[in-house]
Amino acid sequence: MPLHDLIARLPAGAVLTDPDLLATYRQDWARDPDAGTPLAVVRAGSTEEVATTLRWAHEHRVPVVPRGAGSGLSGGATAVEGGIVLSTERMRAIVVDPVTRIATAQPGLLNAEVKRAVAEFGLWYPPDPSSFEICSIGGNAATNAGGLCCVKYGVTTDYILGMEVVLADGTVVRLGGPRLKDSAGLSLTKLFVGSEGTLGVITELTLRLLPAQPRQSTVVASFATLDAAVEAILSITGQLRPSMLEFMDGVTINAVEDELRMGLDRAAAALLVARSDAPGEFAAREAEIMAAACEKAGATEVFHTEDAEEGEAFTAARRFAIPAVERKGALLLEDVGVPLPRLGELVTGIAEIGARNQVTVSLIAHAGDGNTHPLILHDPTDAANTERAHRAFGEVMDLAIALGGTITGEHGVGRLKKAWLPNQLGPDVMALTQRIKDALDPHGILNPGAVL
Known part of the structure; x- marks a missing residue:
């Protein structure tokens, strides 16, 4: 492979070939165990350097995996054996x-x-x-x-x-x-x-x-049951459009509380963090409506604040949910979503899948738009446990599709979820997708193994 030709075409230091450095670019945050070892990593500094790399790869039929910050959760930036990882991390200008x-x-x-x-x-x-x-x-x-x-x-x-x-x-x-x-x-x-x-x-x-986003009012509510939390979610979204409506289940609450010590109710089955950024006094009014909806649904505790720092503390706790749960063990991460009227069926169904497969599932969600993130904990050293976790992973996606939903609301299909994509899209749409791919990438060098 004439890699020296690519190195000669690009600025000094743009192409990495050191094995130790290559190893750091093999996986994204999904940590795909099937990641290959790339031939080289190109850290492009300009559009022309990206174009030069792709012209070389096209000429020599070398696969190229584009990579950003490596924070993806679906294996979309998993390196291909003998290919090029094309990183855009050096391209950082803004006007x-x-x-x-x-x-x-x-x-x-x-x-x-x-x-x-x-x-x-x-x-x-x-x-x-x-x-x-x-x-x-x-x-x-x-x-x-x-x-x-x-x-x-x-x-x-x-x-x-x-x-x-x-x-x-x-x-x-x-x-x-x-x-x-x-x-x-x-x-x-x-x-x-x-x-x-x-x-x-x-x-x-x-x-x-x-x-700039207006000042926000925040409502935090704890619930003894998942059904009560879902009832509150549907009540809120039926009356107004909050600027945020986030959900954490009991497993997540305890994982976050273990790390942040915020005084969250460890006995709660669910926690909602809702915010309004309506202009002027309307934010407080919308917060009152959301608080009332939670109370009517049977919340065990409702907290309402106009203080920006207090509100942001609860938002930060929600953002910290995945890292907090990840400290409990290895994760299989999903981001299935459904139409809001089916949210209750999805939430309870995920809990049943976890129980049936004897695996711990932490559930967080952008509840206001029906996008959930089941986090399936497993022990990689326990083959039986890992097998059950992967079975649960597939069952969650099957459930989402059955409810008229999607296998990915925002993380992408990548490599870890592509087996379920045909079940959601159907053969005609998959064929159309492949025709578009073939037209733009006739040699199939761009991110092979992802999505299709």
Whole structure:
């Protein structure tokens, strides 16, 4: 393999071949055990360097796995044996236009860094995955990431006006742009958002921004049963659109309390964290409505605060849920979602799947939009336990599909969930997807083994 030719085409230090360094790029946060060892890692610093890499890979039929910050949860950035891992971590420029409320950002910036950069102009980039401090904006686009405020403000695709993307053969195209309205041609920008690096490599994003988020009112409620919590969720969403409506079950509550010592009710079956950012006095009014809904559903405790620091403390606790549970053991992570009326069936069904398979399942959720995150704990040294955990993993996705839902609301299909994708989409849509893939990547070098 003429790797020396690629090294010669790129700046010094852009191509990594040291085995110890290659090992750190084999897996993303999903820790796919089937990850291969790449031939090299390319840390591109510009669109041209991405294009150079893809032209070389296209010429030599070498697989390329695009990678952002490596925080993905579905194995979408799992290295392929003998392939190239193409990292955009060095691409970190951003330009903010406060007049048009638009930012032009390179993919290596972290979500939190984009938020901080635009906040200097009194603006806000809403999509906020729980991992916003460690996930990249390019990875967010590749998976169409969501987050805590999506119930009111939508997901990543709702804030991408345009992009620059490099195709499999090294062709650079610019899609969309700094226009709030644009109906010219096919909506190709939307095609690449959520494509998980299988159609092209995103090298620049044009992001729509909003004015800074108003001050929020926060409601926290504990429940003795899962059914009561779901009743409160449906009551709240039936009356208003909160800026956040998050759920943690009893396993999660105890894991978070073990680490943060916040005084959470360890006996509770569920905890809701709800917020309103309605303007002026309306935030407090909406918080009162949400508190009343929780009380009517039978909450054992309801706490309401206008204090920003207190409210943020509970939001931070919810964001910390996955790391807290992960400290209890190895995890199989999911992000199945269903239409809100079926949320109760999903929540109780997941609990039954855990009990039936004799595995511990921690359940957290962006409850306001029906997107749940079952976290299945298992012991990798116990083959029987691990087998039951994987069986439960599949049963959870089967349940979501049966309820008219999805196997992934925001993490992407990656490699870990692709076996269930045909069951959700059906043969005709899978065939159409493959035709699009073949048209844009005829040699199949872009992220092979992911999604399709």
